Amino acid sequence: MVRMKAPRRLLGLFAFFLLALQAAVPARGAEVHDPLEPLNRTIYGLNELFDVLLIGPLAQTYGELPQPLRTAVRNVLDNLSSPVTLVNDLLQGEFDRAGNTFARLFINSTIGIFGLFDLASELGYPAHKEDFGQTLAVWGIGEGPFLMLPLLGPSTVRDTVGLVVDRGALDPFSQFAAREVAAARAIGETIDTRHRLDPVIQDLRRSSLDPYATVRSAYLQRRAAEIRNRRPPAGERGYEAIFQEEEGNGVANGR
């Protein structure tokens, strides 16, 4: 839910999770692979606490800024993430998309004034995002167990590896930007993302029977959709099975 960057420490965290995985009990036949559920739930609770105390209120204040200013912030952040998308487009063999991303980066960084204005979208170069987690998926690597990361929110082993590679190797801004700039970007990314997700989060807290299970399911579905480049799940085997199984188990049984 909340995205924040802590590149060096992430590696340590990642090692910790790998160790924890060794000791994990196998999943109990659920649809999702979540062997670390008890630990994940604890971390989810801490993230929620942190959100209620700090991130949520900050995001609310941010929401009171004028819309054009917030749009400019979003545009700058998106432009900063373009190089990672570009490299991953290339790694996935999506050369048309890579060309599109390169055009966006070039247009918005120059006449868009350091990305303040998203002129590329208006010129017919729509935005999209790729990351190394998606690249790994395209390369055929499974998502692995679900993980709830401290501060960073829902993830999987594959997506956590992806995040570490994106931040640690593929992202020029993580590599070369001054500490203060990197921190400002991380904070901006966190607050802006939290602000945009606010209706969803409010809805979740109000109407979900089990918010942790909802977040986990929604995250895994959303990632699958991003990896498919956003086509609906129709035709996916697991999804279709849900709608076939009630054959011969008619509605009348419930009446």
Next chain:
Amino acid sequence: MAWQTGVDRRSGWQRRKLILAAGGLFLLPRPLWSAQAAAGFVDELGRRVLAVLNDRSSDRATRLARLSAILDEATDLELVARLVLGRYWREASEAQRREFVNLYRRLVLKTMSERLDSYGGETYEVLGSVAVDERDSMVSTRIIRPAGEPIAVDWRVRNLGGRFVVIDIVAEGVSMVVTQRSEAAEIVGRSGLEGLLAEMRRRLA
């Protein structure tokens, strides 16, 4: 689709010409035809819902009552509830099934009531539809918001012998049925079906 089976070529061709003259629509394989009708159904549904939401002359209770009438007509909540409960439906007793459908329906209405006031002038656009199988189609729409990026919403529509019902809503790749199934399975796995029913009652209290 008799022309696909063993009828002889000539009569098949003549029949096709006849059908074409009668209004080419029937030449399309049935699921595709159904998918187009499903898109029309979603479009009409959207128009009716927007008409209620934009009706500022009626009070809140009236608008809510009209929305819930549309809901009953345009969905089959019993079917959706059964999909949400998944394999636990089979294990449930008659009374538990009835109770679950009843609670599920009341939770949907409660959520609808809570969301009624957050309507902020959104509109929609039907982008197209595909047939998934003989019964189901996915209708793709885009919800256009006054502020913020549009949201991609896909509607799974089932043809129940000529009557269309929405059986799933997929927002930006996240399916309502899949998500609620995951919640239900989680709670039943932890505290049994009675635990799930108790949690639903608690939410309604």
